[in-house]
Amino acid sequence: MSGTSASAHPPERKAFLQIHFVVVGGGIAGLSAAVALCRVGHRVTLLERDEDFDQKPTTVRGIRMPPNMTKIFNHWGMRPVIDEIGTVSGQVIMSRIEDSRTLGKHVWNHEMLEEAGGEFIFLNYHELRQVLLRAAKDLGADIRTGSDVASITDDGRYAVLKNGERVHADVIVGATGRLGLIRDLLASDQEFDDSGKPRGLMLFDAVVPASKLRADPELATLLQEEFPQSTQWVWFGDNHCALSCHLSRDDDFAFYLYVPDDGKTPEARIRTAPSEVISAHAVNFEPRVQRLAAASSGTCVKLVTRDVLETWVHSSERLLGIGDAVHPFVPGSIQGPCMSLEDASVLAKLFSHLLEEAQIPSFLYAFEEIRRERTIKINNVDNQNVDFMTMPASEMATMRDNAMAATFKAGRNALDADEGDDASSQWTENREIFGYDAEDAANEWWQTWGLLRLRAKGAPQLAELGGIGGVAVARAEH
Template sequence: MSATPTTLHIAVVGGGIGGLAAALATARAGHRVTLVERAAQFGEIGAGLQLAPNASLALDELGVLQAVRHTAVAPPRLVMMDALTGLQVTALDLRSPAYEERFKHPYLVTHRTDLHAALLAACQEHPAVTLRTGHTVTRAEQDGSGVHLHFMEDHAKLSADAVVAADGLRSQLRQALVGDGEPVCSRYVAFRGALPTEKMTGRMSQHAASEAVMVWAGPRMHLVQYPVRRGELYNQVAVFESDQYTPDSDDWGTEAELEERFAGTCQAVRDALPLISRDRRWPLFDRLPVDNWVHGRIVLLGDAAHPMLQYLAQGACQALEDAVALGQAFGHCTDPADAFVAYADRRRERAARIQTNARRFGDICHLEGMGATLRNMLLASRGPAEFDDISWVWTPAAAPVPTL
């Protein structure tokens, strides 16, 4: 297959990180893109985001790594602490020669809105990308001429050669095509937010000054901390399993449960708890992997394809990998359906493996009693430059060599 001599018109549904990255990658492959977002304006909610070297590589290939690095922090270490004893379990050196030789690209932490803004600016600057807000897709129809999107609002339908569904965890297009129902609730909930670093006091100010990513692991709960936005903000995420969860109620994972679950933790974690944002709680969902990402000239991407729990910090990273793989497939295939198949074949197995292992890592992080003791003993034997157990996550599959 050789590079296509004609310009395709590709529609992208969803203006989050995955959708913007997909639009940018497709445009950089030489095609015209119309991205539709249901919100009235582009934006992201949430707080911090970890970008492992596979994500930094993807951002580099999308041409936005330097823009992201302008506000991001490159932490020196990734540290796991025991949330009950306050003792260090293990740490990885993210600036060592061993790290740099193996991964080439930096491990970054950033505010979600900063990453989104960098991708949005790149799309706005690209002449082949058109961005439309206030467009809620109600259905997609395929025929011999392409795909036709219909909208809830009083907009004319949008016709394109193909459609990328990047509309998130509760993707309407996925439900229309795959029909696998609601996402799976893990019974865990997160309280997260970023506050000015200067508000961190005591031991927490020392952790903030270190710029390390701190993961405090405890029984059925954990706390993650790291600086973002040039170190001006400190991101904190408290996660715990709710005993009050019921599928037909929203009255679970409350602040009272948060306080109760973290009551037995060490002083450093208890000091951090009052500073964790309580404005919103975030129930944590994922899905089981599926094989059918491609439906004719419609393909799933990001959370619409492979929503995962956050325990490997790979949700956004995998969406960025998707986008790069999609752009490369468009650069090699003359037919969009062929490009979608090539993209899905390259990404499906790896994304599924990370989905399932994210669940397993959450189980390891949340071990209790003897399980936690054995975990700590095992991880304590690992040196700061030993990356073998995580390297497969941080190293994306190589791009296939095109057949000429």
Template structure:
């Protein structure tokens, strides 16, 4: 058993875990973070950050560090992957910033992670322990005793689990089935901007572009101040079962009918690694007896709204604010945290699924989609108010823009699963 007991124990040293630890440390709490990897690093490439997350990063004091190497696109553009035609664009410059308080930016995941990690270290209140693979969690009401593979044991009256999509702690609290496989996979990676531009495959170098087609899409945007281009190619594997044993052939087949710009990007993709696109339906019951979940452990979502990391970042200050409202009572704080966050994250989870269907629709559905967005003004931000105007520090669960949008848009079905009781 560790000789000292921190106020809070966090499992998982990714973006969600570090953001939660930093938010708690800002209020003077001691935090111990257990990370299974031998060092604190972040796997992945590009990351999109909306204003809803930027205002949290600003409060945590890391926004400047993250944006130092970020790229600020002028537009978010939707294009037809088959014809190359621009379908709709949203400007993300001055008018966008005036409405939401921050610009939309894209960054490398490692840069965001490094900024959070540095701030945690400099706080003097966050103990960072790598190489701590959690093998058993014993609820002690409140909090838990956590056993690691190296034989160490850690205890706290308040446990925050940021252990991702396959969370061990989630199985104790919620007890739901395995994540839902959408059938889609994503290939991700960065390429030098010159390499892509040299192929003629960089139509809008100052924009974040989503190329959409039947059962597939390609996202492209610059990172690292425009020196690299991050690409995400996603497609429905169920359409290409004849290539199931060859990831490269399956990727090429999925985009074989795409326009030149898309094919140029696909030709530069690394086909050796890919990630299945998984999520879970919204549930409740992920806070109990001084234990709570944050990020993907609580509300994993498909990537179509680029909100996975953003929602984990929102979680951090919402959690810290509830702890501050109930000093010495993490059980009540965590219960209120879930009550505030569950409706918000459920809405984002549900909207992400719906947006994926819109992106990948075929035939007459695609024609109707294109007709619906055609002619939309580039500064028509109303459709995004609920997402980007949200203030995670608002205990009512919405900022002024989000609240207005919520009145005009139906809430998603958030019928909870029946949670499992924590075993004695």
């Protein structure tokens, strides 16, 4: 596959002082941190518990990559390979789940999206992970699978594996996910109440081979193959919502179904969901949703909201949490994987300015400051989106449907309503979310605070280096 080699990545400013990062966890957060840190010249060892990256995950299937995520791949020079594995989203069609009555439609304005930095792209989680893995390896990261980290030493300098091996780091980046080691460690470090809030919903996360859709004339209409770009379908129902989209041109079609929680599955357990189980939840829906449910298989997970951690930096000031470990997004969220990429981008940009070891704690706290506010906001928006889509039958739900239907009838895009309309402010919010540039946020911190601190320390020559870049020096090996 082209576009993954190190040479495909545009040159990046290399850190003056290059250190050794140990990244714990090889999900989207850990792998993208490995890519980003290697790009700015640091040495990275990634420790992943699983024996390999070959298994398709049983949990996460599809990724709906928003423009703020595509933008990062653009910066990293990896967009060609993303285009190879994903499909660009052309439009969203929203209907009622019982009778397929169309409520609205939004055709993306591609010029505007590209102006914001990137397109909406759908792709398989597994393929995205493979792309990041190859890029990390190409850039020199040492990827160690079968490396289950049991603990981190109090000084934050060693990851201790289950087999007793100790792996030394200058900085440890913890990316072990929403219920993993790093979250537990950071939450206990700050006496954080980590009891989650159940949403009263569970999510079936499934895929259907696109060939099955093509073989069924009714389902084939969902592929909309007469259009060059992919269509996302959203069906609103009473405490229910279904979503589907084509993840790649000739492969999987994603199918998500939100239903009321039956209380049978604890958060930590992912239930396998064969087609008959998914179908049983779709009996009263329009025929295409019923047939999609009957053709798909996947998993079922209870939706629990967990708060963004208060402190992301361990008391040792050598260990930092990123990704779902510090800002868990509910399964099925659009922005969850994206926030992990933004984390990686900000972290690497900050550490591209590393001149001396004494800066490490301030960079870790700067990361927390930049990312915490952003992820709290995006997490809220993501949760509100789920509420909006799964609204119980009520006056409010009728108002939502009527407003959308009126916009549709007037021939307008669902998210392009008149000034002052709710939908319009929703689009303004989307613009702000999509337009965010993680690297700019890190640069702004550096220009405002990083350089100032160096100058205040009376180190003008270092500040000069920090401003204009310098000759990289690698730290002595431990």
